[in-house]
Amino acid sequence: MGIDIQKLGVAYGDHRVIDGLSLKIEPGSFFTLLGPSGCGKTTLLRTIAGFIDAAAGRILFGDKDVTGLPAHRRDIGMVFQDYALFPDKTVNDNVAYGLRARGQDGATIRRKVGEALERVGLGHLGQRHPAALSGGQRQRVALARALVIQPTVLLMDEPLSNLDAKLRVQVRDTITELQREAGITTVFVTHDQEEALAMSDRIGVMKSGRLEQVGTPSEIYRDSVSSYVADFVGAANTVEIDAPGAAQGMVTVGLGGHSISARVPAPLAGSRAVLIARPEDIALSPQGTGGANCVQGTVSRRQYLGGKTHYLIGIGADVALAVETHGDGHDRYMPGADVDLSFDPMKTLVLAS
Amino acid sequence: MSRGIGNRTVWWWISLAAMVVMVVFLLYPLLTILTGSLGGGDRNGWAQLLADPRYLEAVRNTLVLAAAVTSLSVCLGVPLAYLASRYEFPGKSALALLPLIALVIPEVIAAQTWLMLVGNNGVVTRALRSVDIILPSFYGWPGLIVSLTFTYYAYVYISTLAAIRGFDVQLEEAARSLGTSPVRSRLKVLVPVIMPSVMAGALLVFTMVMGNFGTSSILGGKVRLLSVMTYQAAVAEGGADPVMQSTLASVAVGLIVIVLFLQRWILSRGRYQVVQGRNARPVPLSGRQGWLIGGAAGAVVIVSLMPLIMLVTGAFTVSRGPVMRWGEWTLANFERLLLTNPTPILNTLIYSAVATLIGIGISTLVSYMIVKKKNLFTPALDYLSTLPLALSGTAIGIGLAMSFNSGWLHLTGTGAIVVLAYVIRRLPFSMRSASSTLYNIPDSIEEASISLGVAPVPSFFKVVLPLMVPAIASAMVLTWAVTVSELSASIIVYSGGRETMPIQIYKLIDSNLMAQASAMGVLLLAVILVPIFVATKLFRVELFSSR
Numbered sequence: 083m084g085i086d087i088q089k090l091g092v093a094y095g096d097h098r099v100i101d102g103l104s105l106k107i108e109p110g111s112f113f114t115l116l117g118p119s120g121c122g123k124t125t126l127l128r129t130i131a132g133f134i135d136a137a138a139g140r141i142l143f144g145d146k147d148v149t150g151l152p153a154h155r156r157d158i159g160m161v162f163q164d165y166a167l168f169p170d171k172t173v174n175d176n177v178a179y180g181l182r183a184r185g186q187d188g189a190t191i192r193r194k195v196g197e198a199l200e201r202v203g204l205g206h207l208g209q210r211h212p213a214a215l216s217g218g219q220r221q222r223v224a225l226a227r228a229l230v231i232q233p234t235v236l237l238m239d240e241p242l243s244n245l246d247a248k249l250r251v252q253v254r255d256t257i258t259e260l261q262r263e264a265g266i267t268t269v270f271v272t273h274d275q276e277e278a279l280a281m282s283d284r285i286g287v288m289k290s291g292r293l294e295q296v297g298t299p300s301e302i303y304r305d306s307v308s309s310y311v312a313d314f315v316g317a318a319n320t321v322e323i324d325a326p327g328a329a330q331g332m333v334t335v336g337l338g339g340h341s342i343s344a345r346v347p348a349p350l351a352g353s354r355a356v357l358i359a360r361p362e363d364i365a366l367s368p369q370g371t372g373g374a375n376c377v378q379g380t381v382s383r384r385q386y387l388g389g390k391t392h393y394l395i396g397i398g399a400d401v402a403l404a405v406e407t408h409g410d411g412h413d414r415y416m417p418g419a420d421v422d423l424s425f426d427p428m429k430t431l432v433l434a435s
Numbered sequence: 436m437s438r439g440i441g442n443r444t445v446w447w448w449i450s451l452a453a454m455v456v457m458v459v460f461l462l463y464p465l466l467t468i469l470t471g472s473l474g475g476g477d478r479n480g481w482a483q484l485l486a487d488p489r490y491l492e493a494v495r496n497t498l499v500l501a502a503a504v505t506s507l508s509v510c511l512g513v514p515l516a517y518l519a520s521r522y523e524f525p526g527k528s529a530l531a532l533l534p535l536i537a538l539v540i541p542e543v544i545a546a547q548t549w550l551m552l553v554g555n556n557g558v559v560t561r562a563l564r565s566v567d568i569i570l571p572s573f574y575g576w577p578g579l580i581v582s583l584t585f586t587y588y589a590y591v592y593i594s595t596l597a598a599i600r601g602f603d604v605q606l607e608e609a610a611r612s613l614g615t616s617p618v619r620s621r622l623k624v625l626v627p628v629i630m631p632s633v634m635a636g637a638l639l640v641f642t643m644v645m646g647n648f649g650t651s652s653i654l655g656g657k658v659r660l661l662s663v664m665t666y667q668a669a670v671a672e673g674g675a676d677p678v679m680q681s682t683l684a685s686v687a688v689g690l691i692v693i694v695l696f697l698q699r700w701i702l703s704r705g706r707y708q709v710v711q712g713r714n715a716r717p718v719p720l721s722g723r724q725g726w727l728i729g730g731a732a733g734a735v736v737i738v739s740l741m742p743l744i745m746l747v748t749g750a751f752t753v754s755r756g757p758v759m760r761w762g763e764w765t766l767a768n769f770e771r772l773l774l775t776n777p778t779p780i781l782n783t784l785i786y787s788a789v790a791t792l793i794g795i796g797i798s799t800l801v802s803y804m805i806v807k808k809k810n811l812f813t814p815a816l817d818y819l820s821t822l823p824l825a826l827s828g829t830a831i832g833i834g835l836a837m838s839f840n841s842g843w844l845h846l847t848g849t850g851a852i853v854v855l856a857y858v859i860r861r862l863p864f865s866m867r868s869a870s871s872t873l874y875n876i877p878d879s880i881e882e883a884s885i886s887l888g889v890a891p892v893p894s895f896f897k898v899v900l901p902l903m904v905p906a907i908a909s910a911m912v913l914t915w916a917v918t919v920s921e922l923s924a925s926i927i928v929y930s931g932g933r934e935t936m937p938i939q940i941y942k943l944i945d946s947n948l949m950a951q952a953s954a955m956g957v958l959l960l961a962v963i964l965v966p967i968f969v970a971t972k973l974f975r976v977e978l979f980s981s982r
């Protein structure tokens with residue numbers, strides 16, 4: 083079942099945290115809310131869950147208006163950052179909890195619990211208490227507990243952020259796999275852009291209570307609608323420039339005394355704009371060999387990282403761009419070397435500042 | 436927010452109900468006291484108070500006594516806590532008994548045993564008299580100060596100990612590495628950190644001394660004290676003085692409130708932080724130094740324990756009226772208590788059991804709402820439930836007696852008013868014990884249960900309450916222990932046939948029947964200790980884990 087959020091407003095007392103937010107999430111899709119700390123991701127998620135009352139607007143699961151429905155009757159599954167396992171109950175009892183609440187019979191419960199634990203790879207740990215599990219195992223139990231009730235929607239608030247880097251990738255894969263398999267509409271909250279890009283069907287980037295952009299991972303990454311989004315999703319060079327004439331489409335802008343072509347995806351307003359170029363989209367070549375659409379610069383810092391090299395390259399007096407190179411000879415330029423930086427006009431964006 | 440009322444109303448109604456109960460049984464009696472002092476025709480209580488030098492003297496004496504006992508308690512409690520946390524020495528484990536002693540020995544018993552030792556007819560007094568040494572009378576200032584100090588200093592000890600234990604030794608080491616000498620660096624760093632706890636313990640002692648009735652009345656002699664005069668105004672034979680009793684109770688309330696505000700002000704001004712970190716590993720002391728320090732600490736413990744030794748001895752000693760025949764043993768004292776008049780014992784058991792159950796029930800629910808379900812009422816509930824701290828037992832007793840002696844809720848003469856006095860008097864205590872683990876239970880647990888389809892209130896009972904059980908169990912045992920020994924409020928509200936054990940002990944001491952009083956004291960200790968023992972040993976309840 084899909085989720086349809088219409089003109090939602092949420093406030094803590096007088097403090098409006100979410101204001102007029104609308105969003106449609108496709109049935110069975112994996113939707114990620116991405117944004118910096120304090121932008122309202124948790125608030126939005128908990129409002130969908132029913133733990134916070136909406137001050138305005140409506141929330142629909144499929145065709146059903148759930149705005150006034152208390153959380154325990156919304157048929158949701160929820161996974162928490164701190165696992166929220168019941169510490170006094172065994173893993174089996176934790177997973178069985180929601181099934182018991184639904185009055186299912188003992189044999190069915192045992193079968194479903196067994197299957198759910200098998201699916202997260204913990205079939206053998208049913209008798210343990212949560213305290214005797216590792217962080218990754220705990221979050222898998224929490225996932226099994228949320229999925230075993232076959233909820234209409236699955237809500238997860240930074241479920242990976244308490245895990246260390248390696249476990250994070252493992253549990254992340256488990257989540258994606260199970261979600262695909264069960265086909266449950268999922269809303270996932272994170273402030274980790276890599277997680278968002280890797281897991282989601284669609285991503286909503288939030289900025290102080292509003293959705294700044296909603297789109298597929300590549301849309302968000304390639305066609306960011308603002309420097310805020312571009313900067314938040316992956317590293318991006320952002321350079322303040324004079325706005326080109328009111329045009330949309332391909333334009334020519336000045337950068338460090340040179341002219342380069344770039345793309346304007348959305349109409350600009352005002353006299354200033356930002357040029358956005360991702361480090362891996364800028365190619366380096368020895369001075370004078372850059373061809374069209376390039377500017378000259380000087381390597382000021384070089385950081386060798388094995389499969390790739392990070393450079394910081396000064397252009398003129400007050401612009402410095404980060405560049406990342408791959409492939410043969412990616413580490414060949416030394417600090418002080420003069421180089422040409424070539425831009426791909428399609429991947430170089432000019433956005434409103 | 437108009438929508439989604441469904442998941443709020445239940446807690447909202449419960450907190451409203453709790454609010455009504457607190458207003459009726461706590462706020463209303465308090466207001467009755469305050470307004471009562473304004474009665475009395477053209478000369479209201481305050482005019483009489485100012486006109487009569489005896490009352491002002493009582494106020495002054497009470498403050499002087501509280502100050503003296505508090506200072507001595509700090510002098511005794513702080514060094515002892517430092518020794519206990521930093522050094523290892525022979526006999527140190529005896530120090531661990533202190534918190535329990537402080538909590539367990541009812542102060543009436545302590546006062547009584549001091550009398551049995553150094554009172555006019557005491558063992559030590561008589562022994563010295565036989566070699567022509569005449570001790571000064573223990574009644575009055577000496578008795579008050581000595582007995583109250585040994586009754587209350589453990590509160591300073593406990594809170595200081597907790598602070599020193601939680602203090603990061605690294606801080607101290609850092610200070611030392613900067614070149615200050617060990618002693619100076621210690622003082623420089625440690626003192627500001629433990630200061631708030633010392634202060635909190637000291638002010639607690641100050642308020643407890645101001646509200647103290649039992650010891651003050653038994654040992655006070657000719658020294659006029661506020662609590663005793665208030666009590667006398669309330670129960671004086673030949674007609675109580677309702678205006679004066681409420682005026683004096685108001686004064687007591689006012690003084691304690693001032694002290695509590697002073698405490699807040701001091702603590703907020705200092706911007707102290709709770710430092711948590713690595714515990715200091717106690718340094719073993721041995722040889723002369725070890726024995727010296729161990730001996731000093733041991734002496735303090737023994738003096739603290741003396742009431743117990745004296746009590747047990749007295750309980751089994753033959754007596755004829757007030758005369759104790761030391762060295763002759765008997766069980767007659769117990770027989771008399773258990774066979775001829777067991778009512779006080781039964782009363783204590785019943786009233787305390789009911790009060791403990793009600794108190795813990797209310798505390799669990801209210802502290803849960805205060806911590807987890809904040810709404811319009813919860814801040815007020817929070818304040819109201821700590822209000823009894825600002826009321827001496829005598830004031831609570833007077834407030835209840837005045838409020839419920841007629842009208843729609845007539846409780847005077849029933850056991851219910853004693854139970855009510857117990858519940859109210861110990862409410863802050865049971866609240867604190869019950870809420871101690873609530874902060875460690877994440878909100879998400881409850882939300883997880885709700886998200887799995889269980890409604891909010893059943894969720895509380897299914898997943899939150901089980902996690903609170905250890906805290907509730909220890910709160911129950913501790914509340915029981917402090918409830919059975921309650922004297923100052925119950926002695927005002929009880930009526931004939933409703934005596935409790937502490938009241939009976941007080942009466943026996945008053946009639947100078949020390950042997951019977953001792954026997955009753957031993958029984959009272961058993962009533963306190965047996966549940967503690969059963970809970971800690973059989974059910975492994977950790978009494979002080981949360982402190």
Ligand SMILES: Nc1ncnc2c1ncn2[C@@H]1O[C@H](COP(=O)(O)OP(=O)(O)OP(=O)(O)O)[C@@H](O)[C@H]1O
Pocket residue numbers: 094097099117118119120121122123124125126273
């Ligand atoms: N209970 C509350 N009362 C008042 N304000 C709140 C409350 N909870 C959150 N806020 C405020 O609402 C805003 C959004 O908070 P929210 O928790 O939704 O952010 P978030 O995007 O989840 O952040 P994070 O990534 O740090 O978890 C913040 O400004 C926060 O201070």
Ligand SMILES: [Mg+2]
Pocket residue numbers: 123124125239
């Ligand atoms: Mg959050």
